[in-house]
Amino acid sequence: MRRAAGKGSGLGLRAPGSAPRPHLPGPGGRRPELQASRAARWAMGAAGSWAPRRLGLPAPSRPAWLARAALGLAAAALGTVAWRRARSRRRGRLRQVGTVAQLWIYPVKSCKGVRVSAAECTALGLRCGHLRDRFWLVINEKGNMVTARQEPRLVLISLTCEGDVLTLSAAYTKDLLLPIKTPTTNAVYKCRVHGLEVEGRDCGEAAAQWITSFLKTQPYRLVHFEPHLRPRYPHQMMDVFQPTDQIAYADASPFLVLSEASLADLNSRLEKKVKMTNFRPSIVISGCDAYAEDSWDEILIGDVILKRVMACSRCILTTVDPDTGVMSGKEPLETLKSVRTKRNPVLLLPGATEAGGGRRSQEPWLCCPLLSSSADGGVRPSERRRKREEGRQRGGERESQADSALSVEPDTGLNPGILRL
Structure with a gap:
């Protein structure tokens, strides 16, 4: 399994035989990158094919039935070469959708964030030192x-x-x-x-x-x-999470993604512009269309795979000016309600569980997928959206460069995936 050092941290993968996508420099001329140590791969079970090599044994042969089933069973860490090969075949269905532009850590809940150039991706959120x-x-x-x-x-x-x-x-x-x-x-x-x-x-x-x-x-x-x-x-608040998912003091999920294009579109409708820090994302994406996040079910960033849980409904905290600490109570929520609230949306809010499911809410949302760890993935747009985009872009889009995949697992004392800018 290749290390991703030196490669851009684009989101997605390249189909076999297609040309690699040129790397675009990030802020300050630096390129977003992601790495994961061999020890992390071993601990997480996402690279089971390492086991025979460490034991000095030949890799086991792959039965035909296993090739068909490996993709669905990858999360169980089968420990064979089949998972790796099945994943390679899946790369043809993945495509580049953007680039990691910013990484943010908010050590104290609701206080200012710290922008970092590298962060470990753990099951409880980003970590930098x-x-x-x-x-x-x-x-x-x-x-x-x-x-x-x-x-x-x-x-x-x-x-x-x-x-x-x-x-x-x-x-x-x-x-x-x-x-x-x-x-x-x-x-x-x-x-x-x-x-x-x-x-x-x-x-x-x-x-x-x-x-x-x-x-x-x-x-x-x-x-x-x-x-x-x-x-x-x-999971005790919202059924979309797995029973084993854990968080510390985050509202609902350890990761929140927002694109620069979505914020720019919102600001084009506002008299007073808002900042990225109004929405407090963990990972900021560039190079995609506004609201492209709506269709991202899974995101692969180098060796780290994150799975979409739900869209994040936006609360009154977004109306607090991060420079003055003054809450307006209106914008950007008023504008978001007019452009981003779908008909009868079911948005599950923290602490909003009721008997029989989550309560309905008319709170708007700005394309901020809440993410959790996944043992298998990449960027997989919804089928309907994918077909629409393929119709527009047929013949003109090159697939992105392929990297090895590694699931994000709970802290083990070893290094999980590392996001670098």
Whole structure:
């Protein structure tokens, strides 16, 4: 299985025999890339064909029935060459749809994000060094989460990380220095995020006083999620998730994708433009049409495969100006309602489960697929959309370059897939 080092992190694959797509430089002239270590492949079971080689044994022969079944059974990590070959045949059905332009990590929920050039793709979200996505959370005295929906000025808190210290900064306030590893003697709180219980270790009195002093409304505390603490299971909120899916303090999913074209289309309809940070995506895609995300069921970025769960309905947090911390309560939601709310949509919101399914909502959505890990995939548009696009582009579109596929699995202590810019 080839490493993806040195290759652009385009989304999709190239059909056998077609010419490779030229790499386009990303921001600052750098090319988005993705890597995954052999150890990660071994731990995740996505490269079962490595096992005979490590044991000094010849690769097993592939029965005819296995060739037909391998694609559907790849998630079970069969440990044979058949999965790899079946996946290769599937590449002809995959195509380039865009390029990774930005990667964002939001260490403290609702605070400013940190733009990174590389990040590990784990089952709990992106990770860059000590920074983990939404691993810190502000809570009130009752243990309920506090976000920019309730305290818009949270978006004014910025973060940096040097060594083992996380620094929280805000205007006219002395910086708060936090150790990345919260002392184990600190209390563990039972918190609630969208109605589901999750644990967090208290970051101490200094952090509590700093957050409380900055917001000036009521007493707050800051907690930190640790991998051994109790997570949340989004399947308890929405059936679209798997029972084994876990998250820490993210609303519903560890990954959120948004394209530059979708934002540009929205801004063309707004009097006052909004920024990408209004929508807080994890992965920003360039090189695709506006709202192309509607049709992406699975995304392959180099060696990492992410599976679409649902479209993300947009809430009032998008109306908070990330530069001033002021909530308008109107735009961009008003415009989104006029152009992006489908007839009688069923959008499953965090904490919105009811007996018999999710509740209906008229909240608009801006093509932000919520993603989870997948053991088999690529970029697979819906059949109807694919046929329409093929009709328009027949004879003129070259397929993208092919890379090895690797599923995203829970943390194992080894390196999962790495997204690089």
